Amino acid sequence: xxxxxxxxxxxxxxxxxxxxxxxxxxxxxxxxxxxxxxxxxxxxxxxxxxxxxxxxxxxxxxxxxxxxxxxxxxxxxxxxxxxxxxxxxxxxxxxxxxxxxxxxxxxxxxxxxxxxxxxxxxxxxxxxxxxxxxxxxxxxxxxxxxxxxx
Amino acid sequence: xxxxxxxxxxxxxxxxxxxxxxxxxxxxxxxxxxxxxxxxxxxxxxxxxxxxxxxxxxxxxxxxxxxxxxxxxxxxxxxxxxxxxxxxxxxxxxxxxxxxxxxxxxxxxxxxxxxxxxxxxxxxxxxxxxxxxxxxxxxxxx
Numbered sequence: 001x002x003x004x005x006x007x008x009x010x011x012x013x014x015x016x017x018x019x020x021x022x023x024x025x026x027x028x029x030x031x032x033x034x035x036x037x038x039x040x041x042x043x044x045x046x047x048x049x050x051x052x053x054x055x056x057x058x059x060x061x062x063x064x065x066x067x068x069x070x071x072x073x074x075x076x077x078x079x080x081x082x083x084x085x086x087x088x089x090x091x092x093x094x095x096x097x098x099x100x101x102x103x104x105x106x107x108x109x110x111x112x113x114x115x116x117x118x119x120x121x122x123x124x125x126x127x128x129x130x131x132x133x134x135x136x137x138x139x140x141x142x143x144x145x146x147x148x149x150x
Numbered sequence: 151x152x153x154x155x156x157x158x159x160x161x162x163x164x165x166x167x168x169x170x171x172x173x174x175x176x177x178x179x180x181x182x183x184x185x186x187x188x189x190x191x192x193x194x195x196x197x198x199x200x201x202x203x204x205x206x207x208x209x210x211x212x213x214x215x216x217x218x219x220x221x222x223x224x225x226x227x228x229x230x231x232x233x234x235x236x237x238x239x240x241x242x243x244x245x246x247x248x249x250x251x252x253x254x255x256x257x258x259x260x261x262x263x264x265x266x267x268x269x270x271x272x273x274x275x276x277x278x279x280x281x282x283x284x285x286x287x288x289x290x291x292x
Contacts, residue, residue, distance in 0.1 A: 027247055030227060034259040035189055037181040037266035039243040045226040052243075056178045057264045083264055086179055108179060130176050140186060 012128050014105040015135045017142065022048060022092055024145060025102045029090045032134075032141040038088055048092035058084035058112045079114040081121075086110045106134055184268055192270040194257045195277045195288035202228055202246055205254050208283040209244045216279060218242065238263055242276075255291065256280065 017025055023045070030050055033040060038052030058081040067078045087109045095103050108130060112121040177183060199205060202225075209230050210220060218232035218240075228246040233239065242260040249255045258276055260267040267273075281288040 026227065027245075030229065030245055031190075031247075031257065034193070034243060034245065034257060035181070035186045036179070037184075037259065037261060039241045039259070039261060040224075040229055040231050040245075041222065043222075043224045043227050043229065045224065050227070054261055054266070055241075055264050057173075084178075088179075110175070110179075125175065125179065127176060130179055133176065133180050133182065137180065137186060144187075144190070 009126065010105070012126075012131050013107055014103055015138070016095070017102050017104065018100070019102055020094070020100050022094055022102050025092050025104060025142070026050065026090075028138065028141040028145045029092065029104065029106075031145065032138050033088060033090070035137065035141065036088075036134075038086075041087075050090045051087065052090075053085055053087045055083060055085050058082060079116045079118065079120075081112050082115045084110050084112040084121075104135075104138065106131065181266060184266070189259075189268060190257070191291060192268070192273055193259050194255055194291050195280075196249055196253045196255055196291050197281075197284060197286050197288060198252060199254055199284070199286060200248065200252065202248070202254060205246050205256065205284065206230060208280060209246065209256065212276070212280045212283045213242070213244070215283070216276070240267075249291075253289075256288075 019025060026045060026048060030040060030043070033050065033052040038054045040050060040052045042051040043049065060081060063080045067080045070076065070078045089107045089109075091105050093103050093105070095101050108125040110121065110123060110125060111119060114120045173183075197205065206223070206225060206228060210223065210232075213220065213230065213232045216234065217236060218234045220230060220232045221241075222231045223229070229243060231241070231243045233241045240260060240262050242258060244256060244258045247255050247257070256277075258273055260272065277288045
């Protein structure tokens, strides 16, 4: 359901670039996903969609310490988060009448498994800092592409 | 429940905490620790050709030679993703893009189990196999 948060989310996840070359923007996004360690799972260039994912450790020191304490007190093993799959979806879209600007929207999700193989978290990542850093890196990627360095 | 004995539990927790480190979700998500430029330079080579399709086919053939199975290929964007399972799981994405009028850039990135591969050596092996399949030299890009 759309609520007051939806617009806020959309603003946080979207940036607009002054160019009409959608292919170039998408290529920069793909390169950026590679920069940030994602593998590309899905892409549909005509619709401006790229989906990537990566597997990483999800162990957090705090949780491990808590688990040790529980184990010491009760003798029972409390499962802790072990690994996670992080997913990124980038969608580009020409906007305006003349289509001289491209909007790029990115969304991140993650699924976390614990030491017993159970799913403990399935969530959308909504920290604004994440999106800020992503778009800073995207600007850098676009710059590198535009100057044909890489 | 022998496996859940206190000793085993402490062992598991200890080993996990050794592997863990304390990266935040943001650092994990955007690999904030690594430098964008350094990564690109070890993961990228330029080839003196403009034939994108032939290059992609050579990439696919090389990945197959190296024991990978192709998950996904897209000619428009110029990318191939493949996975190798050999007791370990190695997942790799390769993209091919034009560079100027005369060259193509081939960029590869990989993850080994739960970690990104940022050591130059595996990429050197990949590109040395690729240049043999392409009959063209792979130029380093600075």
